[in-house]
Amino acid sequence: MNRGPRFRMSHRSRTPEVLVRRESMTRSAATTESSPGASRRSVMVSAAAVGAAAVGVAAVASPASATSGSTPTAAEPTTGPRAFPADRPVLFRRATVITMDPRRGVLTDTDVLVRGTTIESVGKRLPAPPHATVIDAAGALLLPGFVDTHRHLSETALRGVGADWTLGNYFQWMVQKWGPLMRPEDIYAANYMGVVDAVNDGVTTVTDWSYAMLTPEHADAAVDALVAVPGRARFAYGNGFSPDLGWVLDGRIDRMLKKRFSGRPDQLVTMQLALDVNGSMGHAREALKFARDRDLPVTTHAGVFQFAEDAQIKFLAETGSLSPSYTLVHGGALTDDAYRIIADSGAQLSVSAESELNAGQGYPPTAKAREFGIPVSLSLDTVAWWSGDMFSMMRATLNADRGLAHLRAHEAGRTVANNQLRAQDVLEYATMGGARALGLDRLIGSITPGKHADLVMLRTDTPAMTPTINPVGQVVFQAGRGDVDTVMVDGRVLKHRGTLIGAELGRARRLIEDSLEYLRSKIPNNEWEQAVNPPQDAATRS
Numbered sequence: 001m002n003r004g005p006r007f008r009m010s011h012r013s014r015t016p017e018v019l020v021r022r023e024s025m026t027r028s029a030a031t032t033e034s035s036p037g038a039s040r041r042s043v044m045v046s047a048a049a050v051g052a053a054a055v056g057v058a059a060v061a062s063p064a065s066a067t068s069g070s071t072p073t074a075a076e077p078t079t080g081p082r083a084f085p086a087d088r089p090v091l092f093r094r095a096t097v098i099t100m101d102p103r104r105g106v107l108t109d110t111d112v113l114v115r116g117t118t119i120e121s122v123g124k125r126l127p128a129p130p131h132a133t134v135i136d137a138a139g140a141l142l143l144p145g146f147v148d149t150h151r152h153l154s155e156t157a158l159r160g161v162g163a164d165w166t167l168g169n170y171f172q173w174m175v176q177k178w179g180p181l182m183r184p185e186d187i188y189a190a191n192y193m194g195v196v197d198a199v200n201d202g203v204t205t206v207t208d209w210s211y212a213m214l215t216p217e218h219a220d221a222a223v224d225a226l227v228a229v230p231g232r233a234r235f236a237y238g239n240g241f242s243p244d245l246g247w248v249l250d251g252r253i254d255r256m257l258k259k260r261f262s263g264r265p266d267q268l269v270t271m272q273l274a275l276d277v278n279g280s281m282g283h284a285r286e287a288l289k290f291a292r293d294r295d296l297p298v299t300t301h302a303g304v305f306q307f308a309e310d311a312q313i314k315f316l317a318e319t320g321s322l323s324p325s326y327t328l329v330h331g332g333a334l335t336d337d338a339y340r341i342i343a344d345s346g347a348q349l350s351v352s353a354e355s356e357l358n359a360g361q362g363y364p365p366t367a368k369a370r371e372f373g374i375p376v377s378l379s380l381d382t383v384a385w386w387s388g389d390m391f392s393m394m395r396a397t398l399n400a401d402r403g404l405a406h407l408r409a410h411e412a413g414r415t416v417a418n419n420q421l422r423a424q425d426v427l428e429y430a431t432m433g434g435a436r437a438l439g440l441d442r443l444i445g446s447i448t449p450g451k452h453a454d455l456v457m458l459r460t461d462t463p464a465m466t467p468t469i470n471p472v473g474q475v476v477f478q479a480g481r482g483d484v485d486t487v488m489v490d491g492r493v494l495k496h497r498g499t500l501i502g503a504e505l506g507r508a509r510r511l512i513e514d515s516l517e518y519l520r521s522k523i524p525n526n527e528w529e530q531a532v533n534p535p536q537d538a539a540t541r542s
Contacts, residue, residue, distance in 0.1 A: 083501070084493040089115045089129045095137035095457065096471050097122065100144050100431045100446040106471055112142060114453040117266075117491040122449055135486065135496075137457055141471055141479075143427075144446050145204025145232075145454035145489065146390040147434025149350040150299065150329045150379030153194035154179075154187050154212040154222070157515045162385040164534055167304075167359040173531040174384060179212050180241060181522045184221035187212065189511035191225035196508040197383070198231060200500055201481040202456040203390055204489045205232040205434065205444065207379070209274050209299065209329075211240035216252045223260050226269045229503050231489050232454060234438055236299050238274030244282030245275060248290055257294070266443060266452065268490060272297035278308060279315035288321045295325075297439060299350070303331035303338070304361040313338040322347045327437050329379065330355070332362020336372075339365075343372040348437040351429070353396035355381040364400040366421060377437040378429045394426040394476045423476040457486035459498075 084090065091114075097107040104122070111126040112119060128134055155174060162170060182190075191208060198206040208226060213219040219237060226233040237256065239247045253273070261271050273291050275298055277284050291298050298321065302308050313334065316322050322345035329350045331342070342349070353364040369376045378393050380386065387393070401421040409416045435445030444454045460468045464478050487495035494502030520528070 083496070084133055086492065089113060089120075089132040090453075090488070090491070090493065091126065091128050091132050091134045092137045092142055092455075092457065093134055095140050095142035096468070097447055098141060098143040098427070098471055098475065099448065100428060101448045104448070109138075112447060112455070114455075114488065114491050117452050119447060119449050119451050119453050119455075122447060135457070139460050139468070140485065141458040141460060141468070141475060142447070143456055143458070143475065144431040144444065145456050145487065146202050146430050147205040147377065147438065147440075147445065148198065148203050148380050148390065149207045149234075149327060149348075149377040149434050149437045150209050150236075150352060150381060151194065151198075151206055151388070152211065152382040152384070153191045153206070153208045154182060154210060155382045155384040156190040156194040156197070157186065157512050157519060158384045159388075160383070160385075161532055162382075165359065165385060166534075167361060169531070169534050170359060170385070173527075175240065177527070178519065178523065180214065181519055182212055182214075182218070183518070184215070184217045186515045186518065187218050188221040188225045189508075189515040191222050192228060193508040193512040194383075195226060195229040195231045195233060196500070196503045196505055197388055199229065199487055199489065199494050199503055200484070200505075201389055202458075202484045202487055203231075203380075204454040204456065204487065205234070205438070205440070207234040207236055207299070207438065209236045209238065211238040211274060211276070213237060213239045214241055216255070219252070219256060220260075223256070223269065230268065230492055230494060231503070232444070233269045235269060235271045236274035237271060238276070240276060244284075245277060245287035246283045248273065248275070248287040249283060253290070253294075253296075265440070270438070270440075272299060274299050276301050276308070277316070278312045284315075285319055288316075288319050292321065297325040297327070299327040299329060301330060301361075302328035303334040303365065305333040307361075309333050310335050310338045313341050317341045317345060324348065324375075325439055327377070330361045330365075331369075332356050332365045334362075334365070334368075336368075339368050339372040339374065343374050346375075348375050348377060350377050350379045350437060351397060352379045352381040352393070353400045354386040354393055357396065357400055358385065363404065364397060366397060366401045367404065370420065375433060375436055376429045377433040378426070389481050390430050391476075391480050394423075394430055397421075397426050397429065398423065398476065423470075423473045427472055427476055453488055453491040455486075455488040456484060458483045459485040 092112040094109050095112065097110045097112060099105060099107060099122070107122070109124065111123060113121040113126050115129070158178070162174070195206060208222060210219070210222050213222065223235055226235055237253065257271065273296050275287060277288065277300055302312055322342065324346040326347040327350050328342065328347055330352060331349045349365060349369050351364050351366055356362060356364045366376060378390065378397060380388050380390065380393055398421060402419050405416050405420065432441060432445040435441040443452050447455065458475065458479055460466065462483060464480070465474060465483060468474055484495065485498055486493065492502060494500065
């Protein structure tokens, strides 16, 4: 049986105001009157007394509030990262905390204290440390950040172009024609904007399934961009344009590991291999052994109809490659024998229901995963086709699973009395499931003291979120990316009051627009029109 993975890490280290007022008062005199889940009332400053001296504690206004009273002085930080200094603890006050920790469940009117990179405490009425920044979260939903285990960030510049594509259209245009056009600077722009997009939507960890690494320079550009944005990322190094897997062995992977990655599991950018491998590919066995020898996790597109079916799974099992650190993406076009092999190995499934239901790789296999006990995570695949939105992905996953169950029941002349897949399950897929697939479940995925602080706060003062009765169900079926108020990664606030403050959206937009302009200059207009408006089949092909 394989050893567990030893992760390779990389070092890094037009908006409403974020209002911070600082006053000297004791806790008993302080009141906080507004929150993302409450009405539009004013915010006052809370503070803690230490000994005989009062120590300032900053209180941050919520997105739903207007601030009355005094105006902050010029010396007081009101916008941007200065509102959340790195050396100052952050206290989320009175949130509804969806912990995704089975020992804690959902906690109402609960505080979460973050110090440095870590969740220090979860509980009622926690004392605010000296100089803490207090976020009034009364009524808001606080949950772990989403974890995306498969996204082709290199395609970000072509967002939405493939809305009507099938998998065949994708290979025709994106893989065969346009992918080879991408320069290292296009990869940088796409990855930079892709991570900014992910953070903005509450995806605090994104797996960059980098099949477009034509050269080592492309790979360096991809990592440079991942490091430049302070979200958490997994660089999955691939090269889908190579006819075989000899590129894995030619020194570029070892160079990348030595130059860019440290081996510490708590670094923000980690590395694995992205290998679409089967037994007929040149150097397949050697490449898989290379990964095992270096304890590198691997991710593979698998169970894709007429492309990668049972023979691929049997080959991976025969070579001893399947393990809990191996993630199989899609996995819908497999037989029960293949699912048994996956379950016995402990390997993971990454389900991308928006992708599978539209492109035709195979039906989202959550029911089979449940039947055989295979762990599941969720992934967003590509914004060239789909939403890039974990809320949409959770709904698509639940809809696909329940819809199939109802169809099968109706075909048998009966109805489904109770749904098997629950909202709690798909939220677990999107958080702890993703953390587990990446081998990061000891660090992230739940709101547990001692874990790293990757957190998302959702506002509940919008029509769609009012009233909030079933917090987990509401996250899955009612919430959307527009409800993401605050995002924290590794203890650092990157978004607050609905506005990015730790990532440069303006720079991201300039880079991606320049990249798109270049790519369009290389794509003939008639080809572009054919791709954006593919023909409709008169009837389903056999």
